[in-house]
Every structure is written in structure tokens, then in C-alpha cells.
Amino acid sequence: MASIQIFDPALCCSTGVCGVEVDQQLVGFSADVDWAKQNGANLERFNLAQQPMAFADNAVVKAFLERSGADALPLVLVDGEVALAGRYPNRDELARWAAIAETTEKPVSACCSGSSCC
């Protein structure tokens, strides 16, 4: 199974409520991560403020930080290769990388699943 790794920016709170305005996308993404894990995805998240060594140890991530800086996070690697940068993936993308059949998806709300439609 594909290994999905998500490298988050330095967040004191994953929700951002302690420091900055709340990023609705981040909230939706947290829910999507739970969903993907429940469906068997091999997915890991790393927070720059808490596991910086994970960033330094990975040559791809380290080079990305040197070139683009922490502002360009998040970064998503699938099997070690850059799959996405600068935004969080939506549920469809996670499903595709993790090869989760769409039929197992349980929609959380009628309208949006992690994107900015509402």
C-alpha cells in the first residue's frame, strides 16, 4: 500500500485557535485524515513544531524547506515523492493515493468535503 506522509507547518495548536485565525481547511482535513485511516490508509502526519527531526531527516523535505521556506508547507509525499505542496489534499485525492474505493465513503455533510465550496 502507498505510504502517505504529510508535513505540517509549525502549529502550536493543530486547529490554530490559540495563535491565528482558524483555518477551516485544516479542520476539514483533520476529519479527512481520520476517515482515510479508518479505511486502512497508511498515513502519517508530522508537525514542524514537534517533530522537526522528521523534516531534517528526509532529503526531499529538507530541500523543499531550503528552497521554499516553512511558509510553503504543508507538503505531501506519497511513497517518498512530492505529491502536493502548499495546500492540504481533499478527500478524493487521499482516496486515490490510498486506493480506497469510493463506495466506502461516508459523506459527513451534504455539501463540502474539505474543499472551499461553502
Place this chain on the structure above:
Amino acid sequence: MSALRFLDQAPRFLFFTGKGGVGKTSVACATAIQLADAGRQVLLVSTDPASNVGQVFGITIGNQITAIPAVPRLAALEIDPQAAAQAYRDRIVGPVRGLLPEAVVKGIEEQLSGACTTEIAAFDEFTALLTDPALTSGYDHIVFDTAPTGHTIRLLQLPGAWTGFLEEGKGDASCLGPLAGLEKQRDQYKAAVACLADAARTRLILVARAQHSALREVARTHEELAAIGFQNQYLLINALLPASAIGNDSLALAIHTREQAALQGIPEVLRALPRDEVLLKAFNLVGLEALRQLLVDAPASVPMAVAPVMAFTQPSLSGLVAEIALGGHGLIMLMGKGGVGKTTIAAAVAVNLAQRGLPVHLTTSDPAAHLGETLDGALAHLTVSRIDPHAETERYRQQILATKGAKLDAQGRAMLEEDLRSPCTEEIAVFQAFSRIIRAAGKQFVVMDTAPTGHTLLLLDATGAYHREVARQMDGSVPFSTPMMQLQDPQQTKVLIVTLAETTPVLEAANLQNDLRRAGIEPWAWVINNSIAATTVASPLLRQRAMNEVREIDAVAHQHAHRYAVVPLLSEEPVGVDRLLALAGRH
């Protein structure tokens, strides 16, 4: 020998809690000495950033258990929460220094520089003392001069907080994020929290001065900690002015009357608590003999030199205002810990500027709303508005829970709700509300009784969210490039730090100043409020207190402030234009 209720059948763990400057450390020291004198083995633990426990006993203590030679059966330990937080940061950041770009490393450090990190790091140090028998089995009592906040304890109680972190070593952050780098296991933290909630083992003593606002705040602390199981609580009113010290001095009489009125009107939830009252002492609480007498109500046997009224030639607040007035307009922010009188000083500055014919808008977060109401419409050039911090915070919380909380499960929602109870949340919510007023201000003076901390500004600035937020609110019609630059430019923004002429408040104010400096903001001036030294009080007891203030005023004048002013303690509440003008003194 002592009739103090909080000492009656004292359990193993005693925690003193209260605002900086109420005398927690002195009372904790005196308690430890009394217990040791009574034949108990006692360990005294100080986390006071201004810890003078070593100085009190004339030895160096530091971060290891040290026997106090002068007091048999007493040992002490000083925990420095800042150093604990720094050690934690080093553990996380140290390994990647030089590996990741410098800017990235700086960003990580800022994330770990908040109050939450310091708190949790200090709690980590407590945990062993509460749960490791090998460390403390030799002691009958362990006396702490501080207690963890409700926010910290609740975080540790939430099951959701732990699922990602200590069990798997990864997952969602939250305010508990700092715990990722802590070394102990979940069951140890759980045992520590259980110990705090166990009335047979732990007693909490709320320490306060007899002031309306201070007692209201203590009532909130009491309810918050009781709600999470910390039931065994006592109340200690410290430094009451005894009736015997009034003589025929009108200021002493006014202070005594005010304190008694505050006790009469004590919040209902505090009435049920066992209560002790400790009288103000003339002597400095340094040295064994002084501390032994602190908890004794007999007239002081320490000889009291009658200090003469000094010629007091300290700069007045109106002198600072005259300099501020030269700018013609700008943002004036008053900053300081709760209870130092920021709202009063903000009002005094605003009234003084308006009196000079300058257009002024005063905006306060004064919970009583009293002061603002008496000023609105009182002067031609003065407008007043008020922000209710609780209402603003609640609105912000509800907005976030309704949007982002909607999709979360019960555990996730509980975590989010707790994150939203952090001190940072209130600061953000209130500052956002103030930003709206700043935008509306235009070319006048805007005086605010609050300011964001450097940590908050850096976090907001680092992510750019603050820029976006304020740029949107300011409508692009302002001549500077970023709001952060406006705050950093003394021509546009002046930060005044308000403090009291006492050791801990001055130290706390210095910490606030350092925090602002990290964000590139240099406080413009300091204001020392409620100074007895600036009065002509005749009561010997108060004159002695006045003498003690001089050292702190000197420290502010020579070590901390570029410019400063001293505002006297008044016999009447400084409400209304005339009294506020009088408070600022003559220029």
C-alpha cells in the same frame, strides 16, 4: 499556637495560588517554617519567577532539593518555569539547528515560546514531586508556592488530548502540543491530576488582597478549579491594613474602609470557604524572624523605625502625556498584568490629552464598565467605547465551534473547546475587537487599556494571518505597509507598561517588556501605579511600605524604563474627569 485554619490538620500537599504580588511565596515560606518548627519534615517548592526563597534563607538553592541549615527538618527546591521551557525547546529544536534553514528553526522556537509551553513544562516538573515516592517519601508535607491552572489540568484530563501524542508519538497537536516533548508517561500525569483532586492529600489555598476586582478574579479561579475536582480549597486574605494602623491618617483610613467594604461584598462562592486573614506587616519579609511573624497577628515585635516623609520628586504621568501630546495623534497601548490599574491609567492619559484640546478615543476592556460610562460625553474631545472581553471571547468561540467544530466527533470537539479556553484565545479575540476600533480611529489619539503580547504578534505575523486580517479591516487606506510595522514605530504607537512598586509585579512587567522586544516593539515608558511612596501618608506602617517601594522604583528608573512616571495611591477611587486629572499630577 496558630489559629490559622488553612494550617489545621494540613494534608501532605499544600498549593498556594493567586496573582503575582499577593505574597504567595512569603506565605508559602512562612507556612513551611511553621510546619517544620512543629516537628514535621517539610519540602518547600517555589516556581516563582522572582523566587527569593534562597535569599530569604541566605543560601543558594536552585533546581535541586537543598536542606535549609537554619531550619531543622526543612528543605527547599526552586523550579524556574522559564528554564524548564527553555530546556524543553532545546530538546526539540537543538537536533535540527544547522540542519534546517535558520528561518524555519526560528519559527519553530516561536511556536514553543507561548505561555502554554511554560505552564506545561512547569507541570512536568511538578509531576514527579506528586507521584514519585522515591523522591519525596521522607517528607510529611510538600508546600508549593504556585498551582497549575485549570486550563492545564483540564487538558491533561481530556482523553482526546492523549490519543495522538504520548501513545503513538504523533497526531493532532492542540494546546497540549508541548507535551509531545515531555518524557513521562500518561499514567504519571494521570496520577498527578488525581492527586490534585484528592482532598485527603491536597489542599489549595487561594491567596488574595482585599480588593473588589482581585476577589472577583479569585472567585473565578475557585469555581474553575472546583469544577475539575479540586474541591479542598481555603481562602487567605493577605496584607490587610489593621485598624490599629490608621491613627488619624486619612489615606490609611480610606484604605482600611475600602478593604473592609471589599470583604463585606465578597463574592458569594467565596463565603463558604474556610477563610484566614493575615495583617499587613511593616517589615520586609526577608529572614527567618520576619517570616515566623508573618502568620502571627500579634503586633509586630520587630522594631519599627518611623520613616520620615520623603521629598518625593518622581516624574508625574502628566509629564509623559505632555510628550505624547506632541505627536498630535497615534495609538497608545497600556500593557500590564491584571490588577495593576491599566484601565485607570488609560483613562487618565485620555482625559489629559482631551483636556489639552486633542481629539481622543478611549477604548477599554474594563469589566465593570463603570469608568467608561462616567467619562462618555464628559469632555468635548473625548469619545469612549468598551469591549467586553468575555463577550468577545465567547463570540469567537461560538463562531469557531459552529464552523470548524461542526464536523468533529465528541472527543475532537472536547479538544477544540479546551483549546478555545486557552489564555491566547481571549487575547486574540479581544485584540481583533480592538483592531476594528483602531481602523475607525483615523487621525486622532486612540488609547487602549490592553496590548497583545509579543508572542501573539510573532505568531500572527509569522503566518501572515495577522496581516491579512488587519489589512482587510483597515481597508488599505493607511500609509504604512504592515500593522506590525505600525506597532513597531514609536511615532505611531506608544506602549506604556503599567506596574506596581513591588518585586514580583516589576519582574512580571520586565518579562512583558522582553516579550515585546522579541517582536521588535520597544515599550515607550513605564507607569508605576498605586505608589504609597508618592503620597504623604503619615501612618508609620504605610510609611515603612513606602520606603520598601523606593528600591523597586529605582529599578524601574535605572534598569527597565526609557522614561517613567509614578502615580500615587489615592484615597478615593479615581472616577470622573477631575480625579483622573489629579491622578496624573501637575506637569
